[in-house]
Amino acid sequence: MAALGKLVLLAGLALLAYTAYQATIYRETLRLTQQEFEGLPLPLLAQLVAAVAACLLGSLAAWGSFQPIRIADVPRVAVARPHRTDFAVFNHRGTMLGALPHMRQLSVPEIR
Amino acid sequence: MQAAPGVPPQAAATGGLRKDLPLGEQLLNPKHLKNNFDILTSTKIFASLLAGVFAGVVGITGYKGFLVYLVAHALASGLLALKAGGQPQRYFPSSSQLVWSGVFSQTELLTFILFWTVTNNLVYLF
Numbered sequence: 001m002a003a004l005g006k007l008v009l010l011a012g013l014a015l016l017a018y019t020a021y022q023a024t025i026y027r028e029t030l031r032l033t034q035q036e037f038e039g040l041p042l043p044l045l046a047q048l049v050a051a052v053a054a055c056l057l058g059s060l061a062a063w064g065s066f067q068p069i070r071i072a073d074v075p076r077v078a079v080a081r082p083h084r085t086d087f088a089v090f091n092h093r094g095t096m097l098g099a100l101p102h103m104r105q106l107s108v109p110e111i112r
Numbered sequence: 113m114q115a116a117p118g119v120p121p122q123a124a125a126t127g128g129l130r131k132d133l134p135l136g137e138q139l140l141n142p143k144h145l146k147n148n149f150d151i152l153t154s155t156k157i158f159a160s161l162l163a164g165v166f167a168g169v170v171g172i173t174g175y176k177g178f179l180v181y182l183v184a185h186a187l188a189s190g191l192l193a194l195k196a197g198g199q200p201q202r203y204f205p206s207s208s209q210l211v212w213s214g215v216f217s218q219t220e221l222l223t224f225i226l227f228w229t230v231t232n233n234l235v236y237l238f
Contacts (some may be wrong), residue, residue: 016165023169024235035234040170048169052162056131056191060156063151066203067144068197073202074144 006059012054020048140205152192152213159188160220161227168231181224185215195230 030037038069056062068074129138163184167177189211193200200207214220 016162016169018163020165020169020231020235023171027236037171045170046167052166055162056159056188059155060191061127063154064147066148067141068202069140069144069204070137070202071139071141071149072134074141 002062002064005058005063007058007059008054009058009062012051012056012058015051019044019051022047027108128136131223135189144203146203152204152210153194153219156188156214157223158212160224164224164227164229165231167224167228168233169235171232171236173181173232177228181221182215185220185225 025041026044027037027042039045129135160181166184167180172180192210196203196210202208204210212218
């Protein structure tokens with residue numbers, strides 16, 4: 001989801017740069033033919049709006065998602081640890097044992 | 113514990129926690145709080161950037177350009193409210209923070225003016 005957002009963002013930025021370049025060329029031709037600059041032509045304006053919209057929507061997905069801030073909204077399973085604080089282990093390879101395919105039946109259930 | 117000026121003494125004694133709500137609904141997770149606030153500010157700064165480029169390419173000059181800035185901020189706030197699933201109080205301490213967070217802040221305003229000026233110069237003057 002974030003990768004898709006970054007892709008859309010990149011595409012939007014490229015389109016934005018191209019639209020700016022086209023606007024430069026448009027103003028240049030107006031200046032060469034001695035005409036007044038009234039405003040951007042409608043297709044260029046539509047292209048600009050599309051590019052800005054793509055950038056905005058892409059950036060919305062690219063930054064990541066919101067996380068709930070109240071502790072009650074992020075339920076965590078209560079972890080039962082042994083009371084022997086001298087031997088407290090907070091990170092050990094046993095947590096990964098269940099991931100090995102041939103160990104799945106043998107691993108001790110839910111020791112964290 | 114010294115109370116901040118303006119805090120009623122009952123709230124100061126309990127640290128601002130209410131007795132009628134469960135603790136889990138009042139305590140905030142700082143990591144998620146920072147994550148949400150970072151997304152908010154980054155999106156608003158980027159929206160100001162895009163507003164500046166838009167105003168520069170269209171060729172707006174003068175005070176009308178700040179209308180583009182305000183519209184871009186309103187749009188960004190609306191999209192962020194959509195991203196929050198219509199429940200901003202679930203992701204922010206107050207939903208007014210979502211709307212008014214960076215509107216008159218120095219970073220966003222100066223970003224807008226910078227990209228407005230640079231784009232206008234690049235497209236129309238050089």
